[in-house]
Amino acid sequence: MTYQVPKFRNPSLPRNALGYTKADYEGSISSLCAGCGHDSISACIIRACHELSIAPHKIAKLSGIGCSSKSPAYFLGKSHGFNSVHGRMPSVVTGAAMANRDLIYLGVSGDGDTASIGMGQFIHVIRRNLNMVYVVMNNGCYGLTKGQDSATADQGSASKKNDPNPFNGIDLPALALQSGATFVARSFSGDKEQLIPLIKAGMTHRGFALIDVVSPCVTFNNNETSTKNYDYVREHARAGGIVDFVPMRDEITTRYQPGSTYEVTLHDGSVVHLHKVAESLDPFDRMSAMAALDEHRRNEEILTGLIYMDMDSTELHEVLGTSQRPLNQLSAADLCPGDKVLHNINASLR
Amino acid sequence: MKPLEAVNDFVIKFANVNGTGSASANHLFAKALFRMGLPVCPKNIFPSNIQGMPTWYEVRVSEEGYLGRRGGVDIMLSVNPQSMPSDIQEVEPGGYFIYDNTKPLDRHLVRDDVTTIGLPLTQICSDQYKEPQQRKLFKNVIYVGALAALLDIDFAVLTALVSDQFKGKEKLVLPNIHALELGHQYAQANFECPIGIRVTRSDKVGDKIMLDGNTALGLGALYGGASVVAWYPLTPSTSVIDSFERYAKRLRIDPGTGKKNYAIIQAEDELAAIGMVVGASWNGARSFTATSGPGISLMSEIIGLAYYAEVPTVVFDVQRAGPSTGMPTRTQQSDILSAAYASHGDTKQVLLFPSTPKECFDFGALSFDLAERLQTPVILMADLDLGMNDNMSEPLHWDDEREFDRGKVLNAQQLEDMTQFGRYLDVDGDGICYRTYPGTHPEKGAFVTRGTSRDEYAAYTEKGEEYEKCMLRLMAKWETIKEYVPGPEVFLASQKTDTAVLFFGTSEESSREAVDYLVEDGIYLNAMRVRAFPFDKEVEEFLHSHERVFVIEQNRDAQLRTLLMAEFELGPDKLKSVLCFDGTPISARNIRKQILQQIPGHNITPLRPEQAADDAGE
Numbered sequence: 001m002t003y004q005v006p007k008f009r010n011p012s013l014p015r016n017a018l019g020y021t022k023a024d025y026e027g028s029i030s031s032l033c034a035g036c037g038h039d040s041i042s043a044c045i046i047r048a049c050h051e052l053s054i055a056p057h058k059i060a061k062l063s064g065i066g067c068s069s070k071s072p073a074y075f076l077g078k079s080h081g082f083n084s085v086h087g088r089m090p091s092v093v094t095g096a097a098m099a100n101r102d103l104i105y106l107g108v109s110g111d112g113d114t115a116s117i118g119m120g121q122f123i124h125v126i127r128r129n130l131n132m133v134y135v136v137m138n139n140g141c142y143g144l145t146k147g148q149d150s151a152t153a154d155q156g157s158a159s160k161k162n163d164p165n166p167f168n169g170i171d172l173p174a175l176a177l178q179s180g181a182t183f184v185a186r187s188f189s190g191d192k193e194q195l196i197p198l199i200k201a202g203m204t205h206r207g208f209a210l211i212d213v214v215s216p217c218v219t220f221n222n223n224e225t226s227t228k229n230y231d232y233v234r235e236h237a238r239a240g241g242i243v244d245f246v247p248m249r250d251e252i253t254t255r256y257q258p259g260s261t262y263e264v265t266l267h268d269g270s271v272v273h274l275h276k277v278a279e280s281l282d283p284f285d286r287m288s289a290m291a292a293l294d295e296h297r298r299n300e301e302i303l304t305g306l307i308y309m310d311m312d313s314t315e316l317h318e319v320l321g322t323s324q325r326p327l328n329q330l331s332a333a334d335l336c337p338g339d340k341v342l343h344n345i346n347a348s349l350r
Numbered sequence: 351m352k353p354l355e356a357v358n359d360f361v362i363k364f365a366n367v368n369g370t371g372s373a374s375a376n377h378l379f380a381k382a383l384f385r386m387g388l389p390v391c392p393k394n395i396f397p398s399n400i401q402g403m404p405t406w407y408e409v410r411v412s413e414e415g416y417l418g419r420r421g422g423v424d425i426m427l428s429v430n431p432q433s434m435p436s437d438i439q440e441v442e443p444g445g446y447f448i449y450d451n452t453k454p455l456d457r458h459l460v461r462d463d464v465t466t467i468g469l470p471l472t473q474i475c476s477d478q479y480k481e482p483q484q485r486k487l488f489k490n491v492i493y494v495g496a497l498a499a500l501l502d503i504d505f506a507v508l509t510a511l512v513s514d515q516f517k518g519k520e521k522l523v524l525p526n527i528h529a530l531e532l533g534h535q536y537a538q539a540n541f542e543c544p545i546g547i548r549v550t551r552s553d554k555v556g557d558k559i560m561l562d563g564n565t566a567l568g569l570g571a572l573y574g575g576a577s578v579v580a581w582y583p584l585t586p587s588t589s590v591i592d593s594f595e596r597y598a599k600r601l602r603i604d605p606g607t608g609k610k611n612y613a614i615i616q617a618e619d620e621l622a623a624i625g626m627v628v629g630a631s632w633n634g635a636r637s638f639t640a641t642s643g644p645g646i647s648l649m650s651e652i653i654g655l656a657y658y659a660e661v662p663t664v665v666f667d668v669q670r671a672g673p674s675t676g677m678p679t680r681t682q683q684s685d686i687l688s689a690a691y692a693s694h695g696d697t698k699q700v701l702l703f704p705s706t707p708k709e710c711f712d713f714g715a716l717s718f719d720l721a722e723r724l725q726t727p728v729i730l731m732a733d734l735d736l737g738m739n740d741n742m743s744e745p746l747h748w749d750d751e752r753e754f755d756r757g758k759v760l761n762a763q764q765l766e767d768m769t770q771f772g773r774y775l776d777v778d779g780d781g782i783c784y785r786t787y788p789g790t791h792p793e794k795g796a797f798v799t800r801g802t803s804r805d806e807y808a809a810y811t812e813k814g815e816e817y818e819k820c821m822l823r824l825m826a827k828w829e830t831i832k833e834y835v836p837g838p839e840v841f842l843a844s845q846k847t848d849t850a851v852l853f854f855g856t857s858e859e860s861s862r863e864a865v866d867y868l869v870e871d872g873i874y875l876n877a878m879r880v881r882a883f884p885f886d887k888e889v890e891e892f893l894h895s896h897e898r899v900f901v902i903e904q905n906r907d908a909q910l911r912t913l914l915m916a917e918f919e920l921g922p923d924k925l926k927s928v929l930c931f932d933g934t935p936i937s938a939r940n941i942r943k944q945i946l947q948q949i950p951g952h953n954i955t956p957l958r959p960e961q962a963a964d965d966a967g968e
Contacts (some may be wrong), residue, residue, distance in 0.1 A: 057796060060633070060788045073798055080788030081798035082632060084625070085655050090581075091617065091625025096788070098578045098613040098626070099635030103789050121625070124618040179404040185431065202479075217908035323609040327786065332754050334611055335575040335636075337601040339748040345569070345597075346745040349559035350385075 015051040025050045027077040031070070037189030037215030038068055038137045042075040044192055045106070048199035049076065052247060059104045060096060064089040064118060067144055067217075068110030068137035076106075087118025090125035090134075094316075097130055100326040101317050104203055105132035112142050115151040115170045127178040128209050131315040133202040133209045136172055137189070138184070139217035140228040147220030158225035159217075170210045173307055174293045177286055182313035183209035184289065186304045188233050189216065194305060197272075200245035201306065204266045206312035214302065218306075238296055240281045241306035244273040264311055274306060283308055351463040352367075354424055354444040355546040358388055361420055362497075365428040365437045366490070369401030372429075375490030375677075375826075376407040377740065378515070379497060382507045383411055384560055384742065385770075387552040391417040392858070393935060398585065398678040404433040413552055418859030419814040421939030427493060429471060435459055435628035446498070446545060448493070462761055467541060469496050474532055495533025502544035504551065505534060509723045509791050538568025553779030559707075559745050563736035566707040567666050568593025569746065576664070579614040579638035580626035582645065585678050586734040588669040590640035593615040596603035620648035624665070628652055631662045632799060634759070636718045638664035643672045643685045646692060651805065653727050655801045660774075660783070662721035662757070665729045666714065668737040671933045680933025681734035683855055684905035690883055690913055691730045693785050698828055700835060701883040702730045703854040705910050706741035706779020708810060713836070715748075722757035722796050724826065725782060733904070735856045735935040758784045765794040773797045773808040775821060787928070828884060832846055835882035838889050841865070843874035850876040851945070854910060857936050864941035871942075873949060875900075883913065890918055893925075900945055902928040904936050 013021040023251040025046040030039050049059065056078035063069035065086035071082045086093045086284030088092075095106050114122050114136050125134070140153040147159055154169040173184045183205040195213065214233050217223045222229045225234075247270050262284075264272040274283060280295060282288040287306035296303035323330075354360075362377075366372035373394060380392040391410040391412045397403035409883040410420055427448040428437040435456075438447050442515035443463040449455060451468025460466065460640040472493055475485040498505050509527050537543055554899050567590045569581070581591045595614055602611045617623035623639045630637035641649065646667055666910045671677035692699050700720065704713045713730055721728040758778075763769060765786065771794055774783050786795035803817045804810055811817070841862065853861040858879055858895050893899055893914065901911040908927040915925060932938035946952040 014911075055485075055792060057789050057792045062629075078793065078796050080786075080796050081800075082629070083798055083800040083802065085651055085801055088621060088625045088652060091622035092617065092629035092632070094622075095578060095580060095626030095629025095631070095637060096633040097629075098615065099633035099637070100631040100787075100789065103633075120618055120623055124622065128615075130531075194670065320613050320615075321610050322613050323604045323611050325604075326611060327611065328630075330577060330611055332575060334604075335577060335602070336573050336748070336754075337597075341601060341751050342569075342573070342746050342748050346557075346559050349561045350559075 003163040008212065018055055018118055020050065020053070020056065020075070022046060022050045024078060025056055025076055027072070027074040030074040032067055032074075033219050035216070035218040036067070037139060037213075038071050039074070040189040040192070041135065041137055041195070042214055044195045044199055046075050047192075048196050048203065051196070052200050052203060054104060054203070058102070059106055061106045061108065062089050062093045062096065063108040064110070064113035064144070066110040066113050068108055069113055071137065072108050087113055087116070088121060089113070090118065090121035093132055094125060094128065094130055094265050097132060098322070099147050099328040101131070101322070102326050105130075106133045106203070108131055109134065109136050111136060111138045111140060111150040111152040115172060123175070123179050126176055126181045126210070128316045129180070129182055129313060129319070130208045131207055133211065134200065135199070136210070136212045137215045138172065138212055138228075139215050140169070140226070141221040143217050143220060147217075152229040157227040158223075159221040160223045161220075170298065172216070172291065173210065174290060176210045177244055177290050177293070177308055179212050181308070182207040182310040184308040185210065185306045186212045186214070186302070188214050188237050188304060190230060190234060191237070191304070194239065194242065197243040197245040198306060200247075201243050201266075201272045204245070204268060204270045205313065206267045206311070207310070207315040233302060236300060236302050237304045238278065238301045239305040240278040240292060240303050242277055242285045243306045244275065246271040246273060264309065277305070278303070282308070284311065293334050351444050351843070353465050353546045354442065356424065358411060358425040358549050358552060360547045361422060362409050362411070362425040362427065362878065363423045363440070364407040365426065365430045365433050366405050366407065367430050367432070368397055368399055368403050368405035368492065368523055371487045372405065372490045373407060375494050376409070378508070378511055380409045380489075380740065381511055381560065382498075382503055383409070383549060384555060384721070385511065386504055386549060387555045388413060388549060389415045389417060389554050389742055391419070391742065393419065393735065395934060396679050404430050411549065413554055416859060416863045416938070417552060418861070418863055419576040419935045419937040420863070421937030426771065427490055427497070429489065430494065438464065443470070446547065448496075465545070466543075469493060469533070469536060471784055474536065488525070491526055491529035492533035495530035496537040497533075497637040498530065499534045499543045500539035500541065500545050502548040502550070505530070520648070537727050555742070557745050558742050560740045560742055561707050562588040562589070562738055562740050563704070563707045563710040563732050564668060564738060565593040565730075566710035566743070566746065567640065567714045567730070567732065567737070569597055570711040572597050573711070574638045574715030574718040576638050577612045578626070578630035578635045579612065579615050579639070580623040580630070580778055580947055581614075581639050582617050582620045582623045582641070584620070584642050584645050586738045587640040587642050587645070587666065589738065589875050590666055590668065620645040621651070624652040624663070627665070628656050628661050628663055636664075636722070638666060638717070640668065642668050642670045642677065643688070644756050646685050646688055649841070650688070650692045654695060654697055654700065656727045657693060657697045657699065658786070659799050660693070660725040661799065662725055663727040664717045664721050665727060665731055665733050669731060669733040671931070677933045677967060679734070681934065681935055682904050682931055683731070683733055683857070684909065685731065686905070686909035686913060689731060692727075692729070698884070700724065700726060700728045700831055702728065702836065703881050704730065704732055704736065705855050705858040705879065707741050708746060711746045716836070719755040720834055723755050723782070723898060724827065725757060725785065726827070726831070731855065758782055760784050760786050760790070760795060762791045765791040768794065771795050772806045773806065774823075775806045776826070777824050780830045782830060795932070804888045811962040832884050835884065835886070837886055838881055838892070839879040840892065841877040843876050844869070845874040847874040847876055849873070849899070849901055849949075850878065850892065850896040851900045852878045852880065852892070854880045858902060860936050860938040860941055861902050863938035864945065867938060867942045868945060871946065871952070873945070873952075880910075885914065885917055891918065893918060897924070898926060899924060900926045900928050900948070902936065902941055904930050906931045
């Protein structure tokens with residue numbers, strides 16, 4: 001089924017610095033189950049992009065396969081999208097980002113798409129520090145194939161029709177930290193206040209930004225015995241770092257208690273205000289972030305918020321030394337050395 | 351038996367141990383003959399190993415200009431005791447066996463129909479050099495010096511080559527020339543030089559160059575405007591990327607900033623390499639990967655996505671012997687079917703079949719025009735023989751007036767002027783629709799590229815009729831593709847005939863030579879070289895206008911013949927097979943023999959595939 005979004009919009013809707021209303025960032029109507037966490041995440045992406053005043057067509061949204069990966073159709077209708085194949089979004093977005101460094105790349109994936117079939121590509125896109133935001137809509141199960149456990153399901157957690165999961169669940173933020181990720185966050189689809197600033201900070205971060213979003217599956221994995229049901233996540237989530245994102249052009253108004261607040265200026269001049277909640281976490285120290293994740297896990301808590309950020313991150317284009325001009329804008333004159341050079345090459349081959 | 355006599359027409363084979371530096375010495379030998387104006391065709395037959403296994407290097411010299419493998423060995427130069435027993439067996443009756451006689455030749459091996467020439471190479475090296483490394487490396491150079499005397503090679507050509515080879519490392523020039531002299535003097539002093547087989551200067555090379563197909567492919571991609579390269583190391587394709595990078599470092603640096611006008615990513619595997627190519631091409635950069643059969647298997651998933659979502663994609667497949675890991679350092683043309691129908695569901699992929707380094711360059715650059723014009727994967731099918739051996743080739747040429755054909759891509763203004771954009775709307779009736787790059791226009795032209803079924807406006811649909819419409823349009827596009835891909839080449843016999851041969855890629859030279867041989871047997875054959883899939887009308891007419899067509903190819907299953915039968919709905923009677931799949935390039939003598947076996951009145955023994963393997967070395 002395809003749905004049409006009604007064209008009528010209230011003319012008094014607030015406009016951002018580019019004159020766009022929030023509606024300009026919406027997509028077609030979701031075909032996901034009513035109450036799906038993924039739709040809440042889509043709504044946060046819409047708000048984050050609107051509030052950041054990014055022109056919608058300057059974002060490219062890419063995904064793999066699964067419920068999560070369908071969602072890019074439901075936001076940013078003016079952006080190009082690429083719903084690729086299962087587990088391969090990281091490679092497709094890598095190629096795309098190499099071709100044009102001027103766009104913002106938003107990858108959307110799920111726990112099956114990332115932690116199982118796409119595990120190899122996930123690790124390697126982190127390793128290369130590709131300049132992108134990678135959102136995992138993490139519900140611990142395979143929805144489209146009717147509720148099998150995924151690799152992020154916690155050990156002992158039981159979804160609607162399965163026995164308790166006997167295997168260790170993969171913790172994506174921990175894995176990302178170990179793989180060298182330069183921005184690692186976790187959030188909950190039910191916590192917009194936390195998630196929206198995280199998306200904004202991730203989009204502004206230069207390099208790879210992982211946002212693992214626990215997003216309950218209302219159909220197959222929202223039962224009492226699951227550790228990814230709405231109530232469980234709400235009760236067990238513990239914010240590590242709370243982020244307040246202030247774009248470059250806005251005045252900084254928020255005030256936190258001194259001593260627990262960091263002001264991080266991003267490369268475009270935007271400011272991330274980071275308010276530390278968890279005692280044990282220093283979000284600018286990778287070891288501290290890993291230890292905090294581990295500690296919360298042992299306490300059966302879910303550490304959320306900004307977990308780690310490397311302010312001196314060097315993204316892939318900088319590592320490779322590619323030209324500032326996007327490679328897809330180079331002309332034949334830039335690319336083709338011409339016959340005279342070939343003449344010399346011929347001479348060297350005689 | 352009378353020793354063979356020949357001037358400028360023979361086959362010499364070197365038997366070495368790999369990892370000893372023999373390939374560069376053997377290359378020096380071949381290049382010296384090339385500089386004397388002689389057409390040469392060197393083939394390196396090497397193991398999948400770094401050090402210690404047998405390796406061979408065969409050089410065909412032909413003043414007549416035959417550049418394929420002839421079959422048979424007139425001179426064997428063997429410095430590998432491990433392979434000596436079989437090496438001496440390979441020599442043609444009347445031929446020459448040159449070997450390191452520091453250890454005497456096993457008496458059982460001696461053949462009375464072969465002239466043996468002993469060079470005490472190990473002894474000379476032990477006397478001359480202290481370092482084990484020097485003893486190992488110079489042994490090869492010494493035998494090249496000896497060959498110069500035995501075959502009458504112009505010594506000045508060799509010394510000039512050494513000077514060229516070590517430009518920038520001048521300290522190495524004199525020791526190498528000294529080693530050449532050691533061999534030369536020994537041969538002069540101990541044998542009657544030249545032997546029955548020798549060379550003289552000629553002028554049959556003209557302005558030709560010597561290079562390997564992979565270097566040419568790398569250059570073709572560079573000239574074709576590729577700017578995003580993604581790859582995973584895989585023999586025998588790796589040197590395509592080496593070549594691209596080597597030239598890009600020189601020719602693709604932005605003069606103002608010193609930054610690179612290209613990006614090369616060594617991917618984690620072939621799945622990722624092809625994903626990156628598709629992502630970059632989708633986003634408007636020219637992009638390619640190079641791989642071989644095992645990579646094609648892995649890439650098939652995303653090749654299917656690119657076919658269905660209609661994303662330009664360029665893949666260079668340098669084929670090797672399969673299945674599975676197969677013989678990774680031996681040549682075959684055995685990915686034809688897996689490439690032509692790569693991926694699940696109904697798919698058909700565009701294939702290009704270059705047969706020379708020049709064509710690797712031309713087709714390499716053309717791949718990008720075709721992929722973007724046709725919005726589909728283009729798989730260029732080279733092979734190890736073409737890719738990794740130095741081949742004599744026409745010089746490379748680029749028309750400076752030529753512009754890249756970027757295909758049907760709408761810019762911001764065109765979108766602005768449009769009332770309705772449908773990504774998969776067949777506006778022109780040729781099956782090729784208009785696409786847009788991300789970020790082109792703030793309001794128009796955005797769509798979701800997907801591997802799921804979609805309607806003409808790129809919206810997800812599960813309506814059977816919409817799906818069918820799309821699949822039929824892709825077939826209509828397939829017809830359009832036939833107008834764009836390189837057509838076949840035809841070589842008509844000097845007499846009217848109803849029998850023909852059809853070949854492609856690296857089988858060309860040996861096939862054409864075999865056709866010449868067969869004239870001496872009273873058999874006249876028209877010949878066609880196909881250069882691309884889909885096959886066009888001309889191929890179809892050629893097949894229909896002959897009673898019998900021998901399809902010559904280097905695989906077991908007659909894959910191109912299968913493809914011809916499937917595409918033209920031909921019965922099996924018309925198309926006969928000539929096959930070679932032992933991992934070495936097909937030879938002219940082998941082709942002649944297999945054709946004679948299948949022509950009534952010459953030899954009616956039916957061909958069995960296993961015979962082809964047994965005879966392939968011929």
